[in-house]
Amino acid sequence: MRWALVRVAVAVTTMVALAFLVPLGLMVRETAHDRAFNAAERQAAELGPALAITTDHTALQRALASTSGGAQGLIAVHVPEDGGLSTLGTPRADALQLASATASGRSSTVGVPGGFALLQPVAVDNARIAVVEVFVPEAALSQGVTAAWLVLSGVAAALVLISVLVADRLGTRIVGAARRLATAARELGSGDLRARAPARDRDAPPELREAAAAFNAMAARVQQLLATERELAADLSHRLRTPLTVLRLNTAALGETEAADQTRHAVARLEHEVDQIIRAARGRGDDETVVLGCDAADVVRDRTDFWSALAEDQSRRWRVTGTEGRALVPVSRADLVAAVDAVLGNVFRHTAEGVDFAVDVRATDHAVTVRVFDAGPGIADPEAALRRGAGVGGAGSTGLGLDIARRVAESTGGDVVIGRSPLGGADIRIRLRTAPAAATTGRRTRHRRSRSLTRS
Numbered sequence: 071m072r073w074a075l076v077r078v079a080v081a082v083t084t085m086v087a088l089a090f091l092v093p094l095g096l097m098v099r100e101t102a103h104d105r106a107f108n109a110a111e112r113q114a115a116e117l118g119p120a121l122a123i124t125t126d127h128t129a130l131q132r133a134l135a136s137t138s139g140g141a142q143g144l145i146a147v148h149v150p151e152d153g154g155l156s157t158l159g160t161p162r163a164d165a166l167q168l169a170s171a172t173a174s175g176r177s178s179t180v181g182v183p184g185g186f187a188l189l190q191p192v193a194v195d196n197a198r199i200a201v202v203e204v205f206v207p208e209a210a211l212s213q214g215v216t217a218a219w220l221v222l223s224g225v226a227a228a229l230v231l232i233s234v235l236v237a238d239r240l241g242t243r244i245v246g247a248a249r250r251l252a253t254a255a256r257e258l259g260s261g262d263l264r265a266r267a268p269a270r271d272r273d274a275p276p277e278l279r280e281a282a283a284a285f286n287a288m289a290a291r292v293q294q295l296l297a298t299e300r301e302l303a304a305d306l307s308h309r310l311r312t313p314l315t316v317l318r319l320n321t322a323a324l325g326e327t328e329a330a331d332q333t334r335h336a337v338a339r340l341e342h343e344v345d346q347i348i349r350a351a352r353g354r355g356d357d358e359t360v361v362l363g364c365d366a367a368d369v370v371r372d373r374t375d376f377w378s379a380l381a382e383d384q385s386r387r388w389r390v391t392g393t394e395g396r397a398l399v400p401v402s403r404a405d406l407v408a409a410v411d412a413v414l415g416n417v418f419r420h421t422a423e424g425v426d427f428a429v430d431v432r433a434t435d436h437a438v439t440v441r442v443f444d445a446g447p448g449i450a451d452p453e454a455a456l457r458r459g460a461g462v463g464g465a466g467s468t469g470l471g472l473d474i475a476r477r478v479a480e481s482t483g484g485d486v487v488i489g490r491s492p493l494g495g496a497d498i499r500i501r502l503r504t505a506p507a508a509a510t511t512g513r514r515t516r517h518r519r520s521r522s523l524t525r526s
Contacts, residue, residue: 075244079237080230087226098218103211107179107188110204113139114177114190117147121192121200125149130158144205150198162205163187172199184208247274251282254289263293310344329383336379343376364403366438366502367393367431373410374429377418384423392431397438399502400482406502409478412471413442413498421446426493437484440500443491452488475500 120133130147134140146159148168155168162182163171171178171189178189185207192200250268257265266289267282268274274282317337324330371393381388399406417427427444449455455472475498476486484501491497 075237075241076234079233083230083233084226087229091222091226095215095219095222098222099212099215102213102215106206106210106213107186109210110139110188110206111177111190113137113145114188114202114204117145117202118190118192121147121149121194121202125194125200127156127158134159139204144207146203146205148201148203150194150200155201159203160205161203163189163203168201168203171201175199179206185210244275244278247271247278247282250274251278251285254282254285258289258292263289263296265289314341314344332379332383336383339376339379363398363400364406366397366399366406366433366440367395369403369406369410370429370431370440373407373414377414380418381427384418386424387426389428390430391428392433395433397431397433399438399504401478401502405478405481409475409500410440410442412474413440413500416471416496416498417442417444417446421495425495427495428493436503438502438504440502441497442500443493443497444495445491445493446495448490448494449488449496455488456486472498478502 116137117130117133120130124130127149130149134145134147137145139145140159143160146157146161148155148157148161150156162184163180167180167187167189171180171191175191177191179186180189181187182205185205188204188206190202190204192202194200247268250271254265254267267285269279269283269286271279271282314337318334318341321330321334321337324333370390374388374390378388414427414429417425421427421444425444425446427442430439430441430443432439432441456476472486472488479486479500479502483503487499487501489497489499
């Protein structure tokens with residue numbers, strides 16, 4: 071914006087300067103022309119009294135030498151004599167021009183080699199006419215014009231420079247205010263809900279102050295909505311404690327069998343997850359900065375351990391690979407947990423018991439891919455499965471699972487791809503693009519961690 075204002079200032083000031091300076095330059099030229107001829111008329115008038123008194127050549131020669139023009143050889147006097155004119159000084163006009171001036175009796179300007187000649191008729195004795203010739207060189211007509219043009223050009227350059235400085239100063243103020251607003255927007259986008267733009271910035275124009283005020287109102291509204299959402303999430307999660315308490319009491323009456331132990335373990339894990347959700351939802355209220363970023367490998371390890379209890383109960387074999395190193399992604403842990411749980415939940419919900427599945431984490435320089443594939447029937451219409459509310463089919467499908475994963479991936483510039491897995495079922499890949507600062511540290515050596523669950 072600063073350079074745009076500077077270019078506009080240069081263009082406008084240049085046009086204004088040319089509109090004034092070109093006529094001024096022409097006027098200076100005309101003034102120099104008039105000044106030269108006025109000086110010639112004054113020099114001719116200086117010899118008028120001498121010619122009126124006498125036509126003696128000696129006296130006229132002294133009078134001619136006493137003038138500055140005569141001393142420089144610029145003035146000639148043509149005195150009438152019998153049969154013609156006698157000339158004193160250095161003449162430039164020819165006989166025809168002199169005869170025309172004598173006949174007219176008025177002063178005239180004629181062109182001569184090297185400039186112009188002013189012919190001034192003067193009446194002498196016996197009604198005779200003498201002619202005073204004053205030579206005006208070409209250089210005299212443009213004397214001072216070059217200097218005047220240089221001065222005017224300097225004035226134009228100074229005006230352009232001043233306008234550039236003023237435009238740059240104004241542009242700096244406007245750009246500074248716009249950058250402060252952009253900085254606040256970036257901070258809010260990065261998760262700092264306390265970010266605000268200076269609404270009373272003196273350097274900002276009224277439009278940017280209005281934009282800053284609107285941005286602050288939006289940020290306050292977003293903060294309020296997120297706080298309300300956190301409280302709602304915590305309240306809804308807290309409501310799950312009542313049925314969990316009933317389940318825990320019921321499992322206490324199941325005895326000491328292996329199935330009862332597995333059920334109690336699953337209930338305990340579920341109760342732990344609900345507590346984690348409540349703490350995460352309410353804990354964000356203390357710190358208004360939402361941290362965006364987590365280790366995808368750690369999330370996958372944690373979630374596969376969580377789902378392992380159900381996998382054991384359903385006699386599913388499963389394996390996890392690529393979780394030994396770090397795979398940093400620019401999304402919050404809670405969002406990635408929701409995405410991974412949604413995809414793993416579909417495996418258990420839409421495939422029969424005993425169907426195997428696998429999870430793989432693969433990190434590259436620009437992305438981290440979380441891959442979940444199974445040996446089930448697959449997904450007949452991948453495009454429809456990714457549409458919110460469509461689901462992968464079957465009873466009990468809300469159609470939100472894959473949409474959650476898709477939104478998390480797209481928040482990083484990535485995507486979700488559904489294909490056919492090597493096991494014959496669905497192959498869902500969540501590709502999370504990573505920023506340069508969140509790139510995977512070091513080159514990880516991949517080796518496989520697998521667990522085989524014995525069928526009960």
